[in-house]
Amino acid sequence: MTYQLYYWPTIQGRGEFVRLALEEAAADYVDVARGPEEKGQGLPALMALLEGDRVLRPPFAPPFLRDGRRLIGQTAAILLHLGDRHRLAPRDEAGRLWVHQIQLTIADLVGEAHDTHHPVGAGLYYDDQKPEAARRAREFRRDRIPKFLGWLERILARNPRGDRHLVGARVSYADLSLFQVVAGLRYAFPRASRRALARTPRVAALCAAVADRPRIAAYLASERRLPFSEEGIFRRYPELDG
Amino acid sequence: MTYQLYYWPTIQGRGEFVRLALEEAAADYVDVARGPEEKGQGLPALMALLEGDRVLRPPFAPPFLRDGRRLIGQTAAILLHLGDRHRLAPRDEAGRLWVHQIQLTIADLVGEAHDTHHPVGAGLYYDDQKPEAARRAREFRRDRIPKFLGWLERILARNPRGDRHLVGARVSYADLSLFQVVAGLRYAFPRASRRALARTPRVAALCAAVADRPRIAAYLASERRLPFSEEGIFRRYPELDG
Numbered sequence: 001m002t003y004q005l006y007y008w009p010t011i012q013g014r015g016e017f018v019r020l021a022l023e024e025a026a027a028d029y030v031d032v033a034r035g036p037e038e039k040g041q042g043l044p045a046l047m048a049l050l051e052g053d054r055v056l057r058p059p060f061a062p063p064f065l066r067d068g069r070r071l072i073g074q075t076a077a078i079l080l081h082l083g084d085r086h087r088l089a090p091r092d093e094a095g096r097l098w099v100h101q102i103q104l105t106i107a108d109l110v111g112e113a114h115d116t117h118h119p120v121g122a123g124l125y126y127d128d129q130k131p132e133a134a135r136r137a138r139e140f141r142r143d144r145i146p147k148f149l150g151w152l153e154r155i156l157a158r159n160p161r162g163d164r165h166l167v168g169a170r171v172s173y174a175d176l177s178l179f180q181v182v183a184g185l186r187y188a189f190p191r192a193s194r195r196a197l198a199r200t201p202r203v204a205a206l207c208a209a210v211a212d213r214p215r216i217a218a219y220l221a222s223e224r225r226l227p228f229s230e231e232g233i234f235r236r237y238p239e240l241d242g
Numbered sequence: 243m244t245y246q247l248y249y250w251p252t253i254q255g256r257g258e259f260v261r262l263a264l265e266e267a268a269a270d271y272v273d274v275a276r277g278p279e280e281k282g283q284g285l286p287a288l289m290a291l292l293e294g295d296r297v298l299r300p301p302f303a304p305p306f307l308r309d310g311r312r313l314i315g316q317t318a319a320i321l322l323h324l325g326d327r328h329r330l331a332p333r334d335e336a337g338r339l340w341v342h343q344i345q346l347t348i349a350d351l352v353g354e355a356h357d358t359h360h361p362v363g364a365g366l367y368y369d370d371q372k373p374e375a376a377r378r379a380r381e382f383r384r385d386r387i388p389k390f391l392g393w394l395e396r397i398l399a400r401n402p403r404g405d406r407h408l409v410g411a412r413v414s415y416a417d418l419s420l421f422q423v424v425a426g427l428r429y430a431f432p433r434a435s436r437r438a439l440a441r442t443p444r445v446a447a448l449c450a451a452v453a454d455r456p457r458i459a460a461y462l463a464s465e466r467r468l469p470f471s472e473e474g475i476f477r478r479y480p481e482l483d484g
Contacts, residue, residue: 055400056400056402057340057343057397057400058393058396058397058400059343060347060350060390060393070336072339072343073343073347074342074343074346074347076318076346077339077342077343077346080339080342081339094312097314097319097322097323098299100316100319100322101299101301101314101315101316101319104316104318104319105302105315105316108302111353115357115361119357119361119362119363119374119378120361120374120377120378120381121361121377121378121380121381121382122381123381123385124377124381129377132361132362132374135362135363135366135371136361136362136363138363139362139363139364139365139366140363143365148302151300151302154300155299155300158297158298158299158300160298
């Protein structure tokens with residue numbers, strides 16, 4: 001069974017959280033919008049599902065995942081699905097929901113990171129909202145990054161099974177997502193995230209451990225891993241790093 | 243078994259999505275932060291769980307729900323939990339996840355509604371970001387409200403079991419959440435939401451039907467239902483309604 005992942009073809013974006021889970025699971029998948037149009041892939045294949053009249057359960061936005069007859073949208077919902085199927089979440093209901101709760105909180109951090117460069121509206125260019133972005137980024141650097149990473153550090157410190165994973169004694173999709181959001185913060189806010197990570201050593205250590213996992217390391221070194229860029233969620237605008 | 247709901251005591255906010263599910267389920271619950279401090283309730287009880295050193299799985303922010311020994315944060319995760327326990331979601335895995343996907347998309351709409359009055363930062367006052375709010379609200383009214391409500395209208399139109407519910411043939415927490423977000427939009431953006439709802443008659447009809455459900459109607463008429471206000475997510479600032 002081959003999964004079909006649909007996401008914007010040129011950025012990591014929210015699709016990257018799904019890619020990391022698929023890679024860690026060594027799952028067969030096609031990154032459809034990055035494939036050739038002559039094979040029925042590419043952006044038109046994505047748009048056909050997003051806008052098609054006959055999709056019974058249409059996603060609101062990418063990423064979405066085709067698993068057989070099912071089409072699943074919303075990053076966190078996709079991960080909930082993959083977590084069950086590939087042991088990337090605990091089997092017990094409480095642990096499974098706790099991983100999901102962490103994922104949803106990481107998603108909030110991702111959303112706030114995006115809004116630093118687009119506070120006035122996603123439909124405008126960054127150049128049209130630079131002063132507002134500077135104000136929003138100041139609060140994000142000073143208050144929000146430390147608050148989110150501090151919460152994740154506490155979770156690691158309090159995990160009864162040890163501080164090597166957010167939940168339980170083995171990797172979950174929340175660990176992978178933490179790696180990704182920290183990678184993004186390091187790209188976009190190198191100075192602010194260095195300061196915050198100095199105070200959250202368990203978070204820093206988990207991110208390093210995820211990057212060293214064999215499948216993740218192979219993925220990161222491959223062409224499948226798109227680079228960060230100023231088209232994505234995490235953008236390096238030095239003026240926003242204070 | 244009595245649930246304990248923890249949320250800011252003076253606003254509907256994100257807690258309201260949980261309250262509506264509990265009310266529709268006729269579940270026993272205590273709205274802890276609104277209770278008397280001398281009974282161990284009130285805001286200190288909420289803060290103790292939010293900031294306490296010994297909470298193994300601390301929530302990042304309200305709302306959170308105590309169910310026996312479990313403490314669950316993140317609105318959508320709480321609803322996933324309640325949906326299973328009170329038949330507010332389908333039992334089949336695909337339907338259950340589809341309801342959740344809709345809920346997560348409604349949560350995105352709620353977040354964008356909030357950001358219209360706080361585009362530059364939640365830590366600042368509205369008065370410190372009025373011009374930015376006006377710009378952001380313009381995009382929200384013109385593009386985002388119609389896009390979200392249009393998507394929900396399509397889901398209703400395509401539901402094989404009929405357009406009276408978002409998923410299947412009976413009420414789910416997604417129906418209740420749709421009612422709430424539309425109530426909020428009507429409060430905050432009466433003109434813009436009237437225009438959008440004129441084009442999404444199924445959405446409007448579902449919201450009316452939810453308000454008429456006996457338990458919901460009784461709740462809305464009770465003192466348990468807090469009013470909308472300019473302290474909450476949905477704020478009536480006429481200048482933002484265009």
